[in-house]
Amino acid sequence: MPAAIQERPTAQTGRTPLVVRLLVLATFVVILNETLMINAIPRLMESMHVTEQAAQWVSTAFMLTMAAVIPVTGWFLQRVTTRQGYASAMGVFLAGTALCAVAPTFTILLIGRIVQAAGTAVMMPLLMTTLMTVVPERDRGKVMGNVTLAISVAPALGPAISGLILQLGSWRLLFVAVLPIAGAVTHFGLRQLTNIGEPKVSTIDWASAAMATLGFGGLVYGLSLFGEGELGSSIGIVAAGAVTIALFVFRQVKLQRTDSPLMDLRTLKHRTFALSLVLMCVAFLAMMGSMILLPLYLQNLRGLTPLQTGLLLMPGGLAMGLLGPTVGRLYDRLGSRPLIIPGSVAIVLSLAGFTQVSTSMPYWQILALHALLMVGLAATFTPIFTLGMGALPSSLYPHGSSILGTLQQVAAAVGTALVVTVMSARASDLASAGVSADAAQLSGMRLAFVVAAGLAVVTIVVAALLPNRTSGSAEGVHH
Structure with missing residues (x-):
């Protein structure tokens, strides 16, 4: 394997290193695809002649593949150079996108989504590991803020962007539009990227x-x-x-x-990393739960189109992303507690607000509650990623980011399953008691938001236990 070129951390300038910027851009493009298909389900059912349950698999298969592939990325990233990791991730993603665009049958489309997700699964840990290696500790919050921008704005924009593209024509356009952008990002990235650290030859x-x-x-x-x-x-x-x-x-x-x-569990002996994981999982669970419930509420009970739904929820997503860099700078200056504790409280308050949804709740209230939720998540995610990963010694960065990514997917699946199960059980109970379908579904949604708000209280408790900063590059191991 070629000797890797060591890039010097840009400690003096305090600017985001080019390698991290390129990886953030690539990660934004690949993560956008996780939620890009949500709006296309009705169109897909029509053109591919599949049921709604089958059509949902274009999103489920993506999440499944991420959960299955991410655990292997820690090992993979340790044994390849940065350029090799990037080239393989983007190459696989491009192949999957092209396959989706031309898929003649639904099965081929699903295979394309699985291939896309396998590429996406490598990008996230590659970005995290590289960032922790090249950015000095005092600048990490600011740089991690830019990463949060990519990671959180992409899924939030997915439904709105797909709503706009679907106005122009077929669901295939969603993949056709992504191809040249991903191709350009791959080409530019490979011209500019330098390798970080030395790969280690290890067996799997x-x-x-x-x-x-x-x-x-x-x-x-x-x-x-x-x-x-x-x-x-x-x-x-x-x-x-x-x-x-x-x-x-x-x-x-x-x-x-x-x-x-394959996945080094000694990372969990670092108390700050373990607590950060718990907080991240619960916050992610709450976010995914609301991302499922709100479109259902707005489209099924309020009669909005997918595009109108996307536009109503877009300000919250943009607020979350745009606040990322500011939150990062505040973290570098103040530490984690002044951000994570108010952020956790905001998450609980917004979910508590959503327990009052009705068929006549003003749209500005929905927008305001959603924005509050997203701002709370923005104040929480950036400090948590920075604090949690910063608590680990550098040799455990690939394993830490792979555990973080895997549990994120599991939390998303738990969140989705939990809110849908609670909502459906409550709605069917009421419907069998003679309550009208709309009233039963509304009551089910309220109960699902009550459960999400109750779980989110855990974030406040964990936030209170976290230290304000990590002491040194690796915090003392907690046995």
Whole structure:
């Protein structure tokens, strides 16, 4: 393997290094695709002659693949150079996008989405690991703020952008539009990127890789079936996934003795990293729950079009992204607590506000509550990523970012399954008691928001336990 060129951290300038900017841009393009298809479901059902349950798989398959592939990225990124990691991630993503654009059947479209997601799964940990390596600690908050901008604005803009593109024609345009942008980003990135650090030649434990794929993939799949109301089969699959994850954990602990785990769980001995993970999972769960419930409420009960829904929820998404860099700078100056604690309170308050939704709630109130939720998440995510990853020694960065990414996907699946299950159970109970369909669904949504708000209270508790900063580059290990 060619010797890697070491890029010097830009400590003097305090500016975001070029390598991080390029990776942020590429990550934005690939993450946009996770939510790009949400609005296209009706169009897809019509043109491919599939049911709504089947059409939902274009989003479910993406999330599933991310959950299955991310655990392997820690090992993969340690043994390739930055350029090789980038080229393979973007190459796979481009191949998947092209396949989706020309897919003659629904099965081929699903395969294309799986290929797309495999590329996306490598980009996120690559960006995180590179950032932690090249950016000095005092500038990390600001740079992580720019990363949050890419990670949070992309999914928020997905439905609005797809709503606009779908006005122009077929769902295929969604992929045709992404292809030249992703191609240009790949070309420019490969011309400018330098390698960070030295790759390490290591063997992969295939049993661990299989367990991670089956365990995390099975868990996410089982949870997605919950959302579709298939209780019997989903409980079995979730249980099997959980057992496989337990075996995976047991094997990693054993492999740590020879320093060859697929996912190094010693990261969890760092108390700040472990607490940050809990907070991130609960916050992500609340965000995904609201991203599922609000479009359902606005389209099914208020009669808005997908485009109108996207535009109503866009200000919140933009606020979250635009605040990212500001939150990052404030973190560098003030530390985490002045941001995470008010942020957690804002998340709880906005979800509590949504428990009062009705068929006549003014749209400005919905917009304001959604914006409050997104601002709360913005104040929480940037400090958490920076604080959590900063608590680890540099040798554990690839493993830390891979654990972070995997649990993010699991939290998203739990959030989606939880709110849909609570809403459906409540609505069907009321409907069988003779309540009208709309009133039953509205009551189900309110209860789902009550559950989300209750869970979000955990974020305030965890935020109070976190330190204001990490001491040094790696915080003392908590045994």
